[in-house]
């Protein structure tokens with residue numbers, strides 16, 4: 001905990017600045033992520049998170065000298081994680097920004113056809129810039145483009161004055177119709193006038209002001225854990241690598257649709273301009289209980305093959321009955337020799353959760369930590 005406090009205090013180190021990179025729904029509080037890593041592993045250990053989100057667990061591991069590996073199916077979370085572990089050089093990111101901005105007027109036809117939502121959300125300069133970025137950035141394969149994309153993603157929507165958009169929540173993209181009606185009702189029909197190039201350069205300068213974080217070799221894989229873990233576990237076994245800490249928070253059954261809730265950011269990455277739920281496996285709200293159970297069973301089963309006999313499994317999940325009971329049963333079955341501790345986290349009206357801090361008034365009914373240990 002002492003090391004955690006030193007590292008995260010204020011924004012005085014590169015590690016603290018990049019730790020906060022990327023607003024995401026249901027993210028771990030940072031102090032919690034660092035604390036779990038510090039308490040349940042030591043330097044040189046391997047850490048695994050199969051539902052990594054914006055990768056705070058993996059980042060904390062890397063900063064604290066552990067080799068860490070995450071997997072994330074949502075491009076937004078994956079990009080935040082990949083970039084904060086290894087941001088590209090600042091000068092290259094700025095050069096690429098200038099290039100993309102310089103080409104904004106090539107997209108005039110696309111710009112003129114954009115639905116009302118986009119014209120009310122962004123001023124003309126910003127929207128043309130975003131269209132240029134959307135058409136050009138190779139965020140999957142090129143680290144400079146990944147870094148620039150993720151910086152734009154962070155500020156794509158936020159409270160008025162804090163991002164590139166008209167008034168919006170930061171962690172969750174609101175629906176098109178809902179937003180248009182809301183802006184009209186609140187007489188906010190006109191988006192803020194912003195020079196996107198100057199705006200993003202200021203953000204880049206701030207983020208890199210203390211340098212880049214120093215990270216022990218760590219990575220985050222883009223994909224579905226239920227598939228990716230098959231090859232990852234084979235490779236780990238072939239290389240004699242065993243993990244000491246499995247630290248994760250799976251999606252909660254029927255609660256959040258990580259793709260629909262990030263539709264605007266996914267649009268910037270090339271997705272459709274709508275908030276519809278994707279029809280692909282593990283990319284919806286996890287409404288089907290059997291599929292949900294199978295996912296957790298599959299993933300924790302594959303993870304169990306990669307863990308040391310003496311290891312810790314730290315899972316934060318939803319207190320609601322189906323999610324909690326399924327997770328608890330599955331974990332006990334795959335780690336039968338571990339002892340189990342349950343820590344309930346009842347939320348009071350005054351508890352400040354990450355989601356509340358970013359403007360979501362809906363209360364989460366509460367979370368629970370399931371900790372399995374064998375030492």
Ligand SMILES: C[S@@+](CC[C@H](N)C(=O)[O-])C[C@H]1O[C@@H](n2cnc3c(N)ncnc32)[C@H](O)[C@@H]1O
Nearest residue numbers: 027028051053054072073074224225251258282
């Ligand atoms: C509760 S969130 C994790 C939040 C994370 N602890 C953080 O601090 O940002 C669960 C994550 O699991 C991801 N996910 C869901 N199904 C997945 C799958 N099959 N493979 C990999 N990731 C998955 C979701 O996209 C979501 O980001």
